[in-house]
Amino acid sequence: MGICEGRVAIVTGAGNGLGKAYALGLAAQGCKVVVNDLGVGTHGEAGETKGAAEQVVDEIKAMGGEAVANTDDVAEWESGKRMVEQALDSFGGLHAVVNNAGFVRDRMFFTCSPEEWDAVIRVHLRGHFCTARHAAEYWRAQSKAGNPVDARIINTTSGAGLQGSVGQSAYSTAKGGIATLTLVQAAELGRLGITANALAPNARTRMTSTGAFDMDAKEGEFDVFAPENMAPLVAYLVSEQSKGVTGQVFELKGGQVFLSQGWTDSPAFDKGARLEAHEMDAIVRKLIETREPAKPVYGAA
Numbered sequence: 001m002g003i004c005e006g007r008v009a010i011v012t013g014a015g016n017g018l019g020k021a022y023a024l025g026l027a028a029q030g031c032k033v034v035v036n037d038l039g040v041g042t043h044g045e046a047g048e049t050k051g052a053a054e055q056v057v058d059e060i061k062a063m064g065g066e067a068v069a070n071t072d073d074v075a076e077w078e079s080g081k082r083m084v085e086q087a088l089d090s091f092g093g094l095h096a097v098v099n100n101a102g103f104v105r106d107r108m109f110f111t112c113s114p115e116e117w118d119a120v121i122r123v124h125l126r127g128h129f130c131t132a133r134h135a136a137e138y139w140r141a142q143s144k145a146g147n148p149v150d151a152r153i154i155n156t157t158s159g160a161g162l163q164g165s166v167g168q169s170a171y172s173t174a175k176g177g178i179a180t181l182t183l184v185q186a187a188e189l190g191r192l193g194i195t196a197n198a199l200a201p202n203a204r205t206r207m208t209s210t211g212a213f214d215m216d217a218k219e220g221e222f223d224v225f226a227p228e229n230m231a232p233l234v235a236y237l238v239s240e241q242s243k244g245v246t247g248q249v250f251e252l253k254g255g256q257v258f259l260s261q262g263w264t265d266s267p268a269f270d271k272g273a274r275l276e277a278h279e280m281d282a283i284v285r286k287l288i289e290t291r292e293p294a295k296p297v298y299g300a301a
Contacts, residue, residue: 001030002028002029002030002031002235003029003030003235003236003239003240003241004026004029004030004031004235004238004239005029005030005031006030007026007030007031007032007095007096007238007239007240008031008032008033008034008087008091008092008093008094008095008096009026009031009032009033009034009094009095009096009097009098009152009238010033010034010036010070010083010084010087010094010096010097010098010131010135011023011026011033011034011035011036011098011100012036012037012074012083012097012098012099012100012101012127012131013036013037013038013074013100013101013102014033014035014036014037014053014056014100015035015037015039015052015053015055015056016037016052017203017204017227018100018156018201018203018227018230019037019098019100019101020052020056020227021227021228021230021231022098022100022230022231022234023035023056023060023067024056024059024060024063024228024231025228025231025232025234025235026098026231026234026235026238027060027063027065027066027067028063028065028235029235029238029239030065031065031096031235031238032065032066032067032090032091033060033065033066033067033068034067034068034070034083034086034087034090035053035056035057035060035067035068035069035070036053036069036070036071036072036074036083036101036131037052037053037056037069037070037071037101038071038072038073038074038101039051039052039053039071053069053070053071054069056069057069066091068086068090070082070083070086074099074101074123074127074130074131075122075123075126075127075130076130077130079130079131080129080130080131080132080133080134080135081134083131083134084131084134084135084138088138094135094138094139094151095150095151095152095238096151096152096153096154096237096238097131097132097135097152097153097154098154098234098238099127099128099131099132099153099154099155099156099178100156101123101127102120102123102124102127102156102174103119103120103123104120104168104171105117105119105120105170105171106167106168106171107167107169107170108166108167108169109169112169112170116170117169117170120170120171120174121170121173121174124171124174124175124177124178125174125177125178125181128155128156128178128181129181132153132155132185135151135153136153136185136189136192136194139151139189139192139193139194140192143192143193148193149192149193149194150193150240150243151192151193151194151195152194152195152196152197152237152238152242153182153185153189153194153195153196153197154196154197154198154199154234154237154238155178155179155181155182155185155196155197155198155199156175156178156198156199156200156201157175157176157178157179157182157198157199157200157249158171158172158175158200158201159200159202159251159295159298160172160175160298161173161174161175161176161177161178161179161200162175162176162179162200162249162251162260162262162295163294163295163296163297163298164297164298164300165297165298165299166297166298166299166300167299168298178198179198179200179249179260179262182196182197182198182247182249183196183247186246186247187247190246195237195242195243195244195245195246196246196247197237197245197246197247197248197249197250198248198249198250199230199233199234199249199250199251199252200249200250200251200252200260201227201230201251201252202224202225202251202252202253202254203225203226203227203229203230203252204225204226204227222254222255224253224254225253225254229252229253229254229255230252233250233252233257249262266287266290266291266292267287267290267291269283269286269287
């Protein structure tokens with residue numbers, strides 16, 4: 001028996017890459033999975049990977065697991081409701097939503113179009129909202145009815161969202177919003193028995209293949225960037241073992257797992273009276289000089 005035996009999870013964007021690794025890893029740990037994938041390409045091109053969700057379901061069934069396919073658009077409000085209902089109809093319950101679906105439209109900020117901006121924000125931010133919002137409504141109703149709830153929301157942020165990435169202003173903005181959304185979900189939903197955490201994976205996917213990232217496997221060496229490296233933490237967070245772990249942003253790379261400490265206040269300068277404009281330059285530069293150095297923006301010179 002795996003650590004997710006008896007649990008039911010929705011995994012969005014699970015036809016390829018990280019989502020597929022999560023779905024297969026959860027199934028290997030005994031979880032029943034709703035495998036969602038719209039079948040679009042890296043930039044959201046319609047139909048590019050049509051049938052991907054069904055193929056992952058076939059793999060799960062071949063290994064003795066239970067899964068159903070879903071091809072809804074995660075950013076459509078009614079789609080989130082259908083996914084939750086599909087989990088309930090197929091498996092009789094729902095314990096976790098793993099928000100993973102997304103795509104990129106990489107552009108320097110000064111060339112990013114409104115259409116590209118809106119498309120990326122929609123699939124990432126609105127996509128994280130719709131399914132989890134319907135799931136939270138279901139779990140809240142269960143709690144109000146007196147039924148014990150031990151549920152999970154697992155979101156996907158990124159190093160791009162935590163520190164920025166050159167050429168990815170829309171993606172970075174969306175992923176930064178997701179990290180903050182996770183903190184709010186954890187604070188609001190804990191009393192209902194729902195935890196919320198986020199992952200910032202370092203893994204080789206279709207999206208990373210479009211950028212200037214060297215994530216190729218090195219022959220004879222541990223494959224640091226294999227998507228499968230990320231799956232054990234997802235299985236743990238979905239499982240009952242992770243009860244009480246909430247409001248965290250996990251960063252992963254190969255065999256490493258660590259927590260992002262987020263925005264923290266530096267030591268303050270306090271004059272004890274109103275500051276004057278002519279004083280600000282020396283104060284600001286001293287604060288910058290004495291603060292802990294920030295992680296650099298990806299791709300910055």
